Structures are given as C-alpha cells and as structure tokens.
Amino acid sequence: MSLNVENATVIYPGTDGRPPTEALQQINMTLDDGDFVVSIGASGCGKSTLLNLIAGFLAPTEGQIILDGSAVEGPGADRSVVFQKHALLPWLNVLENIEFGLMLQGHTKEARNTVAGRFIKLLGLSGFENSPVYALSGGMQQRVGIARALTCDPKLLLMDEPLGALDALTREKAQELILQLWHDTGKSVFFITHSVEEALFMGTRLIVMSPRPGRITHEFDLPFSRKFLDGTSARSVKASPEFIEIREEVLAIIFADEEAV
DSSP, X not given: OEXXXXXXXXXXXXXXXXXXXXXXXXXXXXXXXXXEEEEEESTTSSHHHHHHHHHTSXXXXXXXXXXXXXXXXXXXXXXXXXXXSOOOOTTSBHHHHHHHHHHHTTOOHHHHHHHHHXXXXXXXXXXOTTSBGGGSOHHHHHHHHHHHHHHTOOSEEEEESTTTTSOHHHHHHHHHHHHHHHHHHOOEEEEEOSOHHHHHHHOSEEEEEOSSSBOEEEXXXXXXXXXXXXXXXXXXXXXXHHXXXXXXXXXXXXXXXXXXX
C-alpha cells in the first residue's frame, strides 16, 4: 500500500458574503505499507480536512491524492473510517453492526460470521454478539466501530479522534488495543488526535500542522509504539526521558503556533 498526497490545497467557498477559506495549503505527505502516521495541531489546522481528502469524501481544490498509483476520486472499500462518534446503527446488535459492510458487499451469512468472528475475538467483544449497541459502554461501542471498519479488509484505516470521547483509563487501554491490532493485522493507519501524548505513543511518524491554512511544518519519526509492542509497559514508555523530551518539543511548537495566530 502506498499513499501520496501531492500539493493538496483545499479552499472552501465563501458564504453569506464572507471570503473563501483556505483550509489546507500545499500538503505533501506519504504513507507506506505498515505506517502509523499521526496528525496533530491546533484546532482548525485542517487535520480532519486532510483525512476527508484521503477518504475521498472531499476533492482537493488543487493537487491530488494517489493510492497505489491511482487517483482517489471518491470513497472506496480500500479505505475505512473510524469517527470520534462511533456512528453505529442502534437498531442492530453488535454482530449485525460489525457485519454491516460485508452485508452491503453481498457476502453470505456464513462468510460474514467468519470474518466478524475474528474481529469480535481480537477486540474482546466475545459474548456480546447479540447485545444492543446502545447498552454498551462508550469504550465497547468504539471497539464495535473499529471492528466494523476492519471487516472489509481495507488497505488503509483512517481514524478521526476515535478515542476523544473516552475517559482517561479507557482511553489508555484503547490506545494499547489499537496498537496491538495494528501489529496483528498489518494495516496502515492515518490517525488524528489532539493529545500530544497519545500521538507520540501511537505513531511511527508524527506530522505537526500549522493553524489555518493548514501546512505540515514538522515531522518526527517515532520509536515508542514499537517499544511498547516489544514488551515495554505503556507507563514506562511514556515516562522515559526521550518521550518527555519530544513531548515538550511538540507542545512548544503547537503553543507557538497558537500564539502567532
């Protein structure tokens, strides 16, 4: 899997007499097989706009998005999105929600059950297959949303603040779960967050975006997710001097950007 964002600019037209808004300016980014790229920046820097470009929900005003040699011209089964709010279907149970994309693709019930069963087990949802999703905790609902995104076997998983609504303890457990899933499935991930600590812990690469118009101003290669997957505890990773040093550097960049606005 290879994704290239090439000179992508997004300008939203003005409304009610207001001038147009340049949301993104000349974004260049690559994402290769097995990468876990995290985007962070001040509110309004265009992180979600960039994700929407990659997902095909939005077309660039200038530039292009290339996935495996072909231009992205709309949504496709090669990309799945997990939103901050899980967007589950409340009239369906856990299993039916997870199978929903496969049902739309016309897979047999037996095939759907086999694929969904794998991710139910991986995400710790065994025993809840017949539960209504509205009866689950927020953390478990988000697990269902992640399982649904993975069942269609996308090349690229796009995650837009998927843990933002969770309490602190559930969020930390979910971070570890997503990293283990990334390791076990070999998927490529583009992940948005407002948490610097979360970004550093989870990503193999971090891109820092400037306030509007959004531009990539800094990039960091990160070792911390792999240290966790190699057996170092999450708390030890986050307490290491190297982690704290990079955290403070990224925070200084973001605070300076906000003060310059």
